[in-house]
Amino acid sequence: MKFIAAKKIPDLLGLLARDARVWAPLVPEDSADTLLFLPWEPGAEVDLERFTQVSPKKLVMPGSEPLFSFSYSMAVDCERLEIGDARGVPGAGGASDADGAGEAPGAATVLFGARACDARSLTVLDALFGLEPGEAYNDPLYRARRAALTVVTLACTSCDAACFCSSWAEGPASTEGSDLILYPVEGGYLARGVSDRGEALLVLDIWEESEQPLPELAETDRVPFGTLNTKLLEIFSDMDFWERATERCVSCGYCTYACPTCYCFNIFDEMRGSRDGERCRSWDACMFYLYTLETSGHNPRPTIAHRYRNRIGHKFSYYPENQGTTLCTGCGRCIRGCPVGLDIRDVLRGAGER
Amino acid sequence: MADLVTTIKQTLKDVELVLGWVRDPATGVAAPARFHTEEEAEAAVFDSTCVHNLAVHLPRLKGRRLGIVAKGCDARSVVELIIEHEAEREDLKVIGVGCGSILDVKKIWRRFGYGVEIDDRGDSLELGGERGPREDFLARKCHGCLEADPDIYDLFVGESAGGPAGEISGGREEPHPLSAMLEDLAPAERRAFWREQFSRCIRCYACREVCPMCFCRDICIMQTQVPHWAGGEVNARESEMIQHIRVSHLAGRCTGCGECERACPVGIPLMLLMDEQNRAIEDMFGYRAGDSLRARPPMQTFSIEKDLWGDEE
Amino acid sequence: MNGETDRADGGAVNATDADRADLKLVAFLCNWCSYAGADMAGTSRMLQPSQVRIIRLPCTGRMDPLLVLKAFQEGADGVLVSGCHPGDCHYNDGNYYARRRLELLKRMLAVRGIEPERFQYTWVSASEGARWADVVQAFTTDIESLGRLGATVAGGGGG
Amino acid sequence: MSTIPREGIKASEPLRPEPATVLDVITETPNIKSLRLAFDDESLMQSFSFLQGQVGQLSVPGAGEATFAIASPPSQREYFQFSVMKTGVVTTAIHELRAGDRVAVRAPMGNTFPTDDWKGRNIVVIGGGIGMAPLRSLFMYLEDHRDDYGGLQLIYGARTPKDVCYLDDCRQWEAGSDIDFVTSVDT
Structure with missing residues (x-):
């Protein structure tokens, strides 16, 4: 099996960076206790031990992206409107240039150091946004980013108390969404190609041969999903349950924005001056009051309990019912980072026992 | 802490519910909770992992009779909320707790892994079997602690700290770890620094939602279409704008509880901004939010004699 | 303002480089004192820089x-705010709060990092x-010596 | 979805609208206006087709985009019509439009009425207020294919007499000898 010594990881990243933008778990400047997927530059030290606070979904679904630009102008007799492509407005800087995710869709990108849960989440998003041009749901921007993305996954030989990917059959051994998987072993990593694109990376002359066996993967917490989808429907109107479950929630959007499978977005126009503008798509979160506020002033989800109920119901009941997949991969980010210590597993278990 | 449990039970005879903490069985650290019954109150705890400022819940619960367990810093928020009419003193039973400083649990978790066993010995810490210097993991707000004992309370539990908890580590003089760095930067470098910091923002609004003084709650001017103060994009430019809207609206309100910086998932040093503003306000108006129920918020008043900036010519 | 002011400015602008002409300066003036003062400067044909856009407010x-x-x-x-002298506010105390x-x-x-x-x-x-x-001349000179705020500004317009 | 023809927006760029011009603005009620639009691209306008009851996304770039039913019948090839009640940011911007102004449109989208299944039967169409918009398209379609159906009845109501939309159409329906038209107002 192919093997790479831990100290040669920067060399591997260097090779990958020749043809693509490489994103890896990095510590941002001045913030030692933060770990995020950030663009790797030579010299930057990747952290392959800890978990990132935000999922890598922004590589296929940026926090913001322009859908198109528009421009009004005065002709002799009338006003004219031109609809341009996404980057048509000079000086606009693009919706997300500052965080680096705003590269033109289709630029070759490598996601390095994703975990199995992250890689698997990409297949969930694929079903939503469409991978093939002919599919009913067809998002050309997503497709372009996804098609240009190579995923190098880091298999988990250890986990923490927030992980629960073993709730699904494959658990940490899942290869879904990965192109290449690195397995931590003594002194470095074993590598296994999953897709053709991953196999192609194994041709690089950085790999050695190794006889080491594959390591034993982590065994995480398991949430018994069982009949949760129908159970959640049964307790839909049990507001007492939902209110008690969300007493500590403050209705921020961290859990949804950190989540690798939450995909809600909002679309709005931003002017650049008085004549030019862009239509942008940005992440939106069902935990926000404004998410469902209607023009009339009516809000069908007025309280935190209503909103959290929707979040849970969507992930674990309605979506699985309609699409056959849970909108969760057990990455545990929403648990690790919740500012008030709300654990989604407690709510799910509580619902199961209701 | 039997004393706390008894006090909450006693308070529950008089109020609808009490805001406090329970121990999360999965991690062993405290998590916010509401106690509605005496039976539930049995689970109440107070220890050095009770970092959350429970005053954040008061505006949403306004009009109901409540109890709230409050550290010295939390009580400052309660005071400020009462001044701002977001809570009614007569509806509140404040259960003050003596606080000997609080741990930054998230910092511990991010370094040692979520759920690592935290054994706080009072003068030292053991984290997953490893001994760590306790000061390294103190909540940052403790370094600027003004009063470890609550200023207002109806009942008091535990031992009085008899002064700022921060004396443990140098009292309130200790500035934000990044303030010296910021001080040394030229204006253009400062702009680049903040641009870099805000480039990480994901606009989850956790800073706003955990802030007791961001009491506009569901309808916030950061997100209104008309007027369009901030664009909807997730980028450094808009994130910096929304944070400064927040800073501006918290002038004279921020009690420095540090919740915004603690909640920020991407580690933006938000308290660096808040500290600078709080310092400026103290310098200009001699005002510290949360000091007194009788105080007049500085942005809601003026002094003809003292406010002489800009008059020098 | 009036055409005379503009013409006077035109000369001033030509004397500086294009970069200075590109400066965007905003002045918020209260309706009762400073806006009337600026108007007076205009009608008195006093020389004023032309990069300043004036926005009239009811009161500071x-x-x-x-x-x-x-x-x-x-x-x-650059942003300039000007209102009535303390004590002279048309609404008694608007400028004290301001x-x-x-x-x-x-x-x-x-x-x-904004100077x-x-x-x-x-x-x-x-x-x-x-x-x-x-x-307004002193203000403009100050900003001219600092130059454009630039793309890394606290939210500068990206340009 | 796939059985519905989508002659309009480009399948490769479903998010990008096409510029269109406001031909006419009709004030229907104090808070409802109808806009008659045509795509600026003439060949697109010629090939543009939709089914009765389908919707379109109407944009005033700068203000935003919202979904509205197409209120004109498929047989109307000169223009397509949206009827919009003024409620929020986008609809306010739409209400400020005048003939000659430019907008952007993504259409057609959504579902149609199963009119083929109704052939040979008596049809009653019931609508109220601005909810009449897609039904106007439907009813005019039924009129266009009068021979395929039995009796045609349209029952249309609004809150008050001044909230009744499509007054010109109503007069024609009222005068029409082979349709039964009933109006009603709440107050």
């Missing part, structure tokens, strides 16, 4: 710090046309 008490933040975000290189807000804002803008010269506030009465001309 209306001066929301967000207006300044937004101006910088949209690409302003003074607290504006001074605090000035200090916070410095924290962000104090880029945000100035002052008092000009309706009869002080000459003072307005001096104030």
Whole structure:
């Protein structure tokens, strides 16, 4: 099996960076206790031990992206409107240039150091946004980013108390969404190609041969999903349950924005001056009051309990019912980072026992 | 802490519910909770992992009779909320707790892994079997602690700290770890620094939602279409704008509880901004939010004699 | 303002480089004192720089710090606020409230890296046309020496 | 979805609208206006087709985009019509439009009425207020294919007499000898 010594990881990243933008778990400047997927530059030290606070979904679904630009102008007799492509407005800087995710869709990108849960989440998003041009749901921007993305996954030989990917059959051994998987072993990593694109990376002359066996993967917490989808429907109107479950929630959007499978977005126009503008798509979160506020002033989800109920119901009941997949991969980010210590597993278990 | 449990039970005879903490069985650290019954109150705890400022819940619960367990810093928020009419003193039973400083649990978790066993010995810490210097993991707000004992309370539990908890580590003089760095930067470098910091923002609004003084709650001017103060994009430019809207609206309100910086998932040093503003306000108006129920918020008043900036010519 | 002012400015602009002409300066003036003062400077044909865009407010008490933040975000290189002298507010005390807000804002803008010269506030009465001309000239000179705020600005307009 | 023809927006760029011009603005009620639009691209306008009851996304770039039913019948090839009640940011911007102004449109989208299944039967169409918009398209379609159906009845109501939309159409329906038209107002 192919093997790479831990100290040669920067060399591997260097090779990958020749043809693509490489994103890896990095510590941002001045913030030692933060770990995020950030663009790797030579010299930057990747952290392959800890978990990132935000999922890598922004590589296929940026926090913001322009859908198109528009421009009004005065002709002799009338006003004219031109609809341009996404980057048509000079000086606009693009919706997300500052965080680096705003590269033109289709630029070759490598996601390095994703975990199995992250890689698997990409297949969930694929079903939503469409991978093939002919599919009913067809998002050309997503497709372009996804098609240009190579995923190098880091298999988990250890986990923490927030992980629960073993709730699904494959658990940490899942290869879904990965192109290449690195397995931590003594002194470095074993590598296994999953897709053709991953196999192609194994041709690089950085790999050695190794006889080491594959390591034993982590065994995480398991949430018994069982009949949760129908159970959640049964307790839909049990507001007492939902209110008690969300007493500590403050209705921020961290859990949804950190989540690798939450995909809600909002679309709005931003002017650049008085004549030019862009239509942008940005992440939106069902935990926000404004998410469902209607023009009339009516809000069908007025309280935190209503909103959290929707979040849970969507992930674990309605979506699985309609699409056959849970909108969760057990990455545990929403648990690790919740500012008030709300654990989604407690709510799910509580619902199961209701 | 039997004393706390008894006090909450006693308070529950008089109020609808009490805001406090329970121990999360999965991690062993405290998590916010509401106690509605005496039976539930049995689970109440107070220890050095009770970092959350429970005053954040008061505006949403306004009009109901409540109890709230409050550290010295939390009580400052309660005071400020009462001044701002977001809570009614007569509806509140404040259960003050003596606080000997609080741990930054998230910092511990991010370094040692979520759920690592935290054994706080009072003068030292053991984290997953490893001994760590306790000061390294103190909540940052403790370094600027003004009063470890609550200023207002109806009942008091535990031992009085008899002064700022921060004396443990140098009292309130200790500035934000990044303030010296910021001080040394030229204006253009400062702009680049903040641009870099805000480039990480994901606009989850956790800073706003955990802030007791961001009491506009569901309808916030950061997100209104008309007027369009901030664009909807997730980028450094808009994130910096929304944070400064927040800073501006918290002038004279921020009690420095540090919740915004603690909640920020991407580690933006938000308290660096808040500290600078709080310092400026103290310098200009001699005002510290949360000091007194009788105080007049500085942005809601003026002094003809003292406010002489800009008059020098 | 009037055409005469513009023509006078035209000369001034030609004397400087194109970069200076590109400066975007915004002045928020209260209706009762400073706007009338600026008008007086105009009708008295006093020389004024032309890069300054004037926005009239009912009173500096209306001066929301967000207006300044937004101006910088949209690409302003300098913001000037001017109202009635303390004690002279048409609404008695609008400028007293404003003074607290504006001074605090000035200090916070410095924290962000916006030089104090880029945000100035002052008092000009309706009869002080000459003072307005001096104030706006000094302000413009300050900003000219600092140059454009640039793309890394606290939310600079990206340009 | 796939059985519905989508002659309009480009399948490769479903997010990008096409510029269109406001031909006419009709004030229907104090808070409802109808806009008659045509795509600026003439060949697109010629090939543009939709089914009765389908919707379109109407944009005033700068203000935003919202979904509205197409209120004109498929047989109307000169223009397509949206009827919009003024409620929020986008609809306010739409209400400020005048003939000659430019907008952007993504259409057609959504579902149609199963009119083929109704052939040979008596049809009653019931609508109220601005909810009449897609039904106007439907009813005019039924009129266009009068021979395929039995009796045609349209029952239309609004809150008050001044909230009744499509007054010109109503007069024609009222005068029409082979349709039964009933109006009603709440107050």
